Amino acid sequence: xxxxxxxxxxxxxxxxxxxxxxxxxxxxxxxxxxxxxxxxxxxxxxxxxxxxxxxxxxxxxxxxxxxxxxxxxxxxxxxxxxxxxxxxxxxxxxxxxxxxxxxxxxxxxxxxxxxxxxxxxxxxxxxxxxxxxxxxxxxxxxxxxxxxxxxxxxxxxxxxxxxxxxxxxxxxxxxxxxxxxxxxxxxxxxxxxxxxxxxxxxxxxxxxxxxxxxxxxxxxxxxxxxxxxxxxxxxxxxxxxxxxxxxxxxxxxxxxxxxxxxxxxxxxxxxxxxxxxxxxxxxxxxxxxxxxxxxxxxxxxxxxxxxxxxxxxxxxxxxxxxxxxxxxxxxxxxxxxxxxxxxxxxxxxxxxxxxxxxxxxxxxxxxxxxxxxxxxxxxxxxxxxxxxxxxxxxxxxxxxxxxxxxxxxxxxxxxxxxxxxxxxxxxxxxxxxxxxxxxxxxxxxxxxxxxxxxxxxxxxxxxxxx
Numbered sequence: 001x002x003x004x005x006x007x008x009x010x011x012x013x014x015x016x017x018x019x020x021x022x023x024x025x026x027x028x029x030x031x032x033x034x035x036x037x038x039x040x041x042x043x044x045x046x047x048x049x050x051x052x053x054x055x056x057x058x059x060x061x062x063x064x065x066x067x068x069x070x071x072x073x074x075x076x077x078x079x080x081x082x083x084x085x086x087x088x089x090x091x092x093x094x095x096x097x098x099x100x101x102x103x104x105x106x107x108x109x110x111x112x113x114x115x116x117x118x119x120x121x122x123x124x125x126x127x128x129x130x131x132x133x134x135x136x137x138x139x140x141x142x143x144x145x146x147x148x149x150x151x152x153x154x155x156x157x158x159x160x161x162x163x164x165x166x167x168x169x170x171x172x173x174x175x176x177x178x179x180x181x182x183x184x185x186x187x188x189x190x191x192x193x194x195x196x197x198x199x200x201x202x203x204x205x206x207x208x209x210x211x212x213x214x215x216x217x218x219x220x221x222x223x224x225x226x227x228x229x230x231x232x233x234x235x236x237x238x239x240x241x242x243x244x245x246x247x248x249x250x251x252x253x254x255x256x257x258x259x260x261x262x263x264x265x266x267x268x269x270x271x272x273x274x275x276x277x278x279x280x281x282x283x284x285x286x287x288x289x290x291x292x293x294x295x296x297x298x299x300x301x302x303x304x305x306x307x308x309x310x311x312x313x314x315x316x317x318x319x320x321x322x323x324x325x326x327x328x329x330x331x332x333x334x335x336x337x338x339x340x341x342x343x344x345x346x347x348x349x350x351x352x353x354x355x356x357x358x359x360x361x362x363x364x365x366x367x368x369x370x371x372x373x374x375x376x377x378x379x380x381x382x383x384x385x386x387x388x389x390x391x392x393x394x395x396x397x398x399x400x401x402x403x404x405x406x407x408x409x410x411x412x413x414x415x416x417x418x419x420x421x422x423x424x425x426x427x428x429x430x431x432x433x434x435x436x437x438x439x440x441x442x443x444x445x446x447x448x449x450x451x452x453x454x455x456x457x458x459x460x461x462x463x464x465x466x
Contacts, residue, residue: 021066031045080214091203106422106423106441108396115364137342142333147169147317147352150349167321168330169340176320177201178208183328192231196428201241223254229265239273245283246282253393263300263301275292275303283394285393298324376389402461411464422438425438
């Protein structure tokens with residue numbers, strides 16, 4: 001699209017210093033004339049930069065380059081020897097009650113209003129009406145064949161060749177990751193994970209009796225590849241569970257070169273990559289970064305994903321690309337749950353056949369990007385000096401570092417007492433690191449209640465720092 005090309009030109013000028021923080025962008029009229037595009041295209045380009053947090057609109061004045069928030073202080077924990085999960089917060093973590101009184105900023109999921117609930121409900125009703133016997137019977141252990149073909153076609157649109165026969169439908173991405181680790185490892189084996197990482201991955205590792213080896217994700221979003229090489233050379237690491245695209249909680253992606261280097265390093269040491277690509281479709285700039293599978297035929301990577309973050313969290317329809325392990329994974333699936341419920345699979349397949357998924361994703365990405373931008377502005381305005389934020393580029397998370405001396409666990413309990421759910425940072429590490437960090441979800445549409453909640457959290461953070 002023309003507006004994306006114009007946005008990219010302006011983005012490069014900002015990144016290279018041609019347009020500096022606080023400077024005004026060329027007016028809509030100037031942009032339209034100098035780049036030979038319509039005024040509407042120029043407006044869309046500026047709105048795109050605003051969604052990405054690179055520009056801000058000032059009423060009746062124009063668009064300005066947004067001043068960058070202070071980046072995270074050094075948060076890279078020292079390398080540690082492999083060990084069983086010792087963080088009691090992970091072993092005892094309970095679900096926060098997110099009833100009507102609770103503002104669930106702790107939950108990394110889109111609000112129902114951002115998802116196609118009405119069309120999904122219609123697909124459920126239609127599937128039950130037209131395919132009653134299939135909908136109420138046992139589904140094949142590998143999953144509904146038309147849905148598997150639709151998933152394979154979506155990968156083809158990303159330039160990734162996947163055979164539908166290697167796709168296994170699962171109860172969300174977490175069942176896929178769990179099945180992969182059950183097939184690849186035995187209790188006591190070493191599994192490498194990035195840190196910080198999603199707490200569910202760490203809890204799965206703990207449940208399976210595996211030792212965890214943590215590889216720090218750099219604040220820039222990259223990996224220390226030299227350290228990775230050292231860690232894999234020092235001990236036998238059977239599997240590595242990684243979130244290359246818009247990791248939770250950082251919201252950052254590995255670049256293509258780092259992804260390929262990660263694959264090569266793991267291949268040299270016989271480490272199988274278990275890829276969690278659940279956020280890959282949620283790039284705020286409307287791109288779609290490739291999964292690791294793009295550079296591998298399935299001989300060294302098991303890719304896991306889900307429709308939970310994009311269509312419906314409650315239907316629990318995920319999948320895995322089994323590659324060389326498809327047979328073993330299918331047996332493990334059959335011996336654990338036989339198969340997934342049929343009706344949700346039929347409904348998702350019906351939705352994909354009748355609706356333009358990419359059109360929905362564009363709307364969802366814009367909503368998440370815009371909401372994240374407004375949340376970051378509110379935090380800049382209402383939270384105390386010393387608060388720092390990461391620079392997410394997609395997904396559903398804002399990773400925030402509280403002022404020095406703060407305790408995120410105390411902060412989250414105080415927030416809960418005020419009716420606001422906040423996820424403390426120490427649950428994103430097997431060792432309980434990041435005790436001065438919190439993760440907030442940007443999945444809720446902006447409204448007065450969210451604005452007031454962020455003001456309240458700012459007051460709580462000020463008391464912590466005091």
